[in-house]
Amino acid sequence: MSLPTTLRQLLSSLLPISITSIVYLYSYPIFHGCNFPPTAPSASSNLSSPLPILNTLRQHVDIPHLDMSKYTGAAPFRLLVLADPQLEGDSSLPNPKDSFLKRLAGYREAITSADTWDDVLLAILGSLRDMLLVDLPRSLRATRKRIDLFGNDFYLAHIYRSLHWWSKPTHVTVLGDLIGSQWVTDGEFERRAWRYWNRVFRGGVRVDDDITITGSEDVHGRDVKVVEDLPLDMQGGDGTTGPWERRIINVAGNHDVGYAGDISDYSTASYWIPRLFTHPFSNTRTSSSTT
Numbered sequence: 001m002s003l004p005t006t007l008r009q010l011l012s013s014l015l016p017i018s019i020t021s022i023v024y025l026y027s028y029p030i031f032h033g034c035n036f037p038p039t040a041p042s043a044s045s046n047l048s049s050p051l052p053i054l055n056t057l058r059q060h061v062d063i064p065h066l067d068m069s070k071y072t073g074a075a076p077f078r079l080l081v082l083a084d085p086q087l088e089g090d091s092s093l094p095n096p097k098d099s100f101l102k103r104l105a106g107y108r109e110a111i112t113s114a115d116t117w118d119d120v121l122l123a124i125l126g127s128l129r130d131m132l133l134v135d136l137p138r139s140l141r142a143t144r145k146r147i148d149l150f151g152n153d154f155y156l157a158h159i160y161r162s163l164h165w166w167s168k169p170t171h172v173t174v175l176g177d178l179i180g181s182q183w184v185t186d187g188e189f190e191r192r193a194w195r196y197w198n199r200v201f202r203g204g205v206r207v208d209d210d211i212t213i214t215g216s217e218d219v220h221g222r223d224v225k226v227v228e229d230l231p232l233d234m235q236g237g238d239g240t241t242g243p244w245e246r247r248i249i250n251v252a253g254n255h256d257v258g259y260a261g262d263i264s265d266y267s268t269a270s271y272w273i274p275r276l277f278t279h280p281f282s283n284t285r286t287s288s289s290t291t
Contacts, residue, residue, distance in 0.1 A: 025158075029166040036167055039072040047072045059168050080169035085156055085200060086255065087192045088149055088180040093142055100139040107131065153199040160201055171244045172204065176253020178277055193276035204248040206277070250277045 024031065035052035050058070050071040057063060059074060096102075107127035114120040164172065179192045197204065256277070 036078040039075050041072050078169045080172045083175040086177045086180040089188050089192050091181045103135045156200045170242050173249040175251045177255035182258040207247050
């Protein structure tokens with residue numbers, strides 16, 4: 001069998017598999033039944049509730065030969081909850097002091113500082129052994145981890161984008177841990193926050209401070225309400241985009257602010273979390289007034 005014929009047969013087998021995989025990858029929420037239930041009909045109503053998948057599908061396309069006026073509308077409050085992204089960073093990578101180039105420099109110094117030829121030979125053999133058995137495997141693992149960190153951002157972004165597109169939530173909440181460790185530098189906190197907003201939740205926006213101010217110290221214990229009225233046509237009932245659809249309600253976890261013994265007003269986490277993500281003890285409320 002000639003090579004072109006073999007490649008043609010291989011392509012004819014792989015192409016349907018590839019197309020099927022791509023379709024599933026970008027529409028998996030449909031196959032897994034990720035749908036919000038419709039509004040329950042009242043006792044005095046003649047309306048009935050459509051199937052959840054039809055309830056979601058009608059928000060994307062007009063379903064032919066189906067009179068949707070006989071069914072209840074979409075629920076005015078649809079909450080998409082994502083949990084525990086735990087963005088990792090340099091804390092999951094090897095210590096920079098153990099980088100391959102720095103280890104090579106150490107071997108060179110050990111060889112050149114040897115006093116006798118026997119010591120030089122021992123230093124060369126020991127350096128080769130450590131380089132092959134320790135340094136090269138560690139460098140390969142570090143490279144794999146860097147690629148994994150980069151790819152994981154887009155993997156999480158794909159989950160958020162696919163679920164958000166299909167289910168059409170009115171609100172989105174991300175439960176902590178938002179990052180993987182509270183023991184990071186200021187620069188690392190900023191880098192992970194940039195990845196969070198520009199890769200994973202690209203297009204999402206942070207909830208304004210004037211909405212989450214009810215959890216801050218100066219109003220704690222007082223009945224202060226900062227409520228945003230949402231008219232009915234801005235809750236997604238007619239397919240429009242509501243003001244909360246792109247806002248990300250972040251809920252900090254223990255890795256974001258530290259465990260009980262780690263929490264401090266002066267810690268790195270306590271400084272950066274309110275500025276880049278959310279107030280750790282905020283109280284976010286919305287109103288669904290139809291007036």
